[in-house]
Amino acid sequence: MSFPFDTRYASLELLIEKAKKRMPRFAFEYLDGGCNENINRDRNTSELREVLLRPRYLNNYSETSMETDLFGVKYSAPFGISPVGLQGLMWPNAPEILAKAAFKHNIPFILSTVTTSSLERISELTEGKAWYQLYHPREEWLRDDILDRCEDSGYDVLVVLADVPTFGYRAKEIRNGLAMPPQLNFRNVSQALVKPQWCLEMLKHGVPSFKTMEKYIDKNMNVKQLGQFMNSTFSGRLNPDRIKAIRDKWKGKLVIKGVASDEDAAEAVRLGFDGMIISNHGGRQLDAGESTIAVVKEISEKYKGQIKIMMDSGVRTGPDVARALSCGAEFTFMGRTFMYAVGALGEKGGDHIIEMLKMQFRQVLEQVCCEKPEDLQNFRVK
């Protein structure tokens, strides 16, 4: 049997092990951590993995297709890449590596407002197929300028983030100086110097910066001032008026990310969102929060048909995607999984992990004798 990826890294565990060796410690800890005691981060995956599927071997079954329709696009598989900030700090050029891989495999890539590539560059690389995630700025003119740039660059899907009304308490980031304002201290520098591949790539691609935000940032700001600027610029909480202003302006599909309750789901429908991502930011904000699969189970039936129901947080593998879909999610996203792969394999990481996830997911569908992703609900042990 031939495999479309490097078989030395045939599981996420092996990729994580490799990523840990290649990434500077502060960068790996930024990626890997949840908040507080990491309870919610771990609960997301452990509760998802309690979901069981029941195969049917004696049915009439022809063949499996992973294709999934979403917002008028036929994607090759029901999973995509969640927005992640500061990607280029974790692995140089990471947003471009992942955007290119997503484009090649025809799955959605969501660009974060605070990552290290510009929205114009990512749109160019994906021929306008990427989605854009907006951290709501405090200033209306800034929000409108970003939305205009998204429209001009051909984005069709705008994802508005709801679940960072305040920064999560992440002890390792605080210790490592990655909290806002970020600091490059002696410890960080010494951790980087012992990772030669990361240093070489950094030399090749340059020091990462908030590329989408560059035009609003005074070039004379030092690191501390920059942190303060970003901190105060993005401290704008969402509320119905702010959402209404976005809905009135944005002509494309509008998605809310960070829904974690029935009340917010109802509000999302009322405010005219086309989709919602049930998410808890990968357990990085509220350690006492529920797992996202618990929320999906509770609310998917109620809102199906009124709004597209997507989910992230805790999804790591192909079987995890199948579990989430069997509980009513119509599409899934992953954050850390893709970044671990890039940390492990650099330029080849995006392609590798998408091939591996596709193969794992297809195997589950074929094993339970399910022809298409949306039928997975019929295979769940209730």
Ligand SMILES: Cc1cc2nc3c(=O)[nH]c(=O)nc-3n(C[C@H](O)[C@H](O)[C@H](O)COP(=O)(O)O)c2cc1C
């Ligand atoms: C290192 C890191 C940075 C993140 N930055 C952002 C961000 O800038 N914008 C955003 O909407 N979500 C951000 N998220 C949350 C992800 O989009 C996603 O919800 C989360 O990673 C899903 O959980 P998973 O990592 O368990 O798949 C970040 C997550 C991680 C791990």
